[in-house]
Amino acid sequence: KPLVFSGVQPTGNLHLGNYLGAIKKFVALQDTSDCIYCVVDLHSLTAQLVYEDLADQTRSITAAFLASGIDPKKHIVFNQSRVMQHAELAWIFNCVARIGWMNRMTQFKDKAGKDRENASLGLLAYPSLMAADILLYRATHVPVGEDQKQHLELTRDIAQKFNNDFSDRIAGLGVGVEMQVGEETVNGYFPLTEPVIGGPAARIMSLRDGSKKMSKSDPSDLSRINLTDDADTISKKIRKAKTDPEALPSELDGLAARPEAENLVGIYAGLAEMSKADVLKEFAGQQFSVFKPALADLAVEKLAPIASEMRRISDDRAYVDAVLKDGGERAGVLAEATMKTVRDIIGLLQG
Ligand code: TYM
Secondary structure: OOEEEEEEOOOOOOEHHHHHHHHHHHHHHOOOOEEEEEEOHHHHOOOOOOOOOHHHHHHHHHHHHHHHOOOOOOOEEEEHHHOOHHHHHHHHHHHHOOHHHHHOOHHHHHHHOOOHHHOOHHHHHHHHHHHHHHHOOOOOEEEOOHHHHHHHHHHHHHHHHHHHHOHHHHHHHOOOEEEEEOOEEEEEOOOOOEEEOOOOOOOOEOOOOOOOEOOOOOOOHHHOOEOOOOHHHHHHHHHHOOOOOOOOOOOHHHHOOOHHHHHHHHHHHHHHOOOHHHHHHHHOOOOHHHHHHHHHHHHHHHHHHHHHHHHHHHHOHHHHHHHHHHHHHHHHHHHHHHHHHHHHHHOOOOO
């Protein structure tokens, strides 16, 4: 059975991009895989160390997971900082990965801005912790939005370098599994994890600017639909979304130079679980004065129940905390089993 891991940071409001690009996929993968879904609170510290309400934000992401349909009994839901092995493996990966690899990450370059010398060391090492999250459970599949693709490639590079640097010890301890690397079959301890990216909603763009991704940090609230927005707010934001004056085309090619139009079609497709091509078949030749209200109705129909369920679950703080505690205990057992082996592979004295 595939083992799925993914994480969401507990900072800022969850928006439609997070939902369609990630959480909706988390829900779908539950039927076919064992899943571990993590609120990555340690990652949030890389941008800013002190938050007023990190604990409540952690609970709120958890409530969003549960409200969207993640089953915390069949699968594991927890917050990262409870399982200290994440930080332990990240340290080891800091010693496996190279500074040059981290310097090349576009997210680091974007977030650090011009004053790179002044960015936190944690922000630079962010992908190392992310690789640790995934490889601590030797996850085989990671559902994420398009913006995380580069980090998942780095995760594979770290796994491969670890497997290669310690190949003799891995073979000697008999803890490796056979895997295919290009043409070669090698024996490694960490799997080369597959990203699960794709579909019409892997990269949802800002409603105000089709060249920027929808993001928690955009100063304009009109740029995104938050999972907690009420029906009127959702409709208003879609009505005000930037578009062009043309009608919708009948073929995908017709969206090529129309990023805002393409984004709205992608959102419709993601919510309705259709392809963009099928959305165009339905709306070919229609103006936005017709398409936008249809999209608003669909968005309200799909998102309003999640928002109200999120509110209901959030009111029961003891329940949310119990889910995270139970999930943390179960994740901790798996994590420690991996770390025991990793410490043996490296030759750290334990026992
Ligand atoms: P985060 O918290 O920024 O975002 C959570 C998920 O939402 C996806 N996403 C989007 N998808 C489509 N369109 C958008 N506009 C959009 N914006 C965000 C993200 O791709 C992500 O899947 N580094 C990760 C958290 C993380 C993680 C991990 C993920 C930490 N450890 C291990 C997977 C596995 C992040 O910052 O996601």
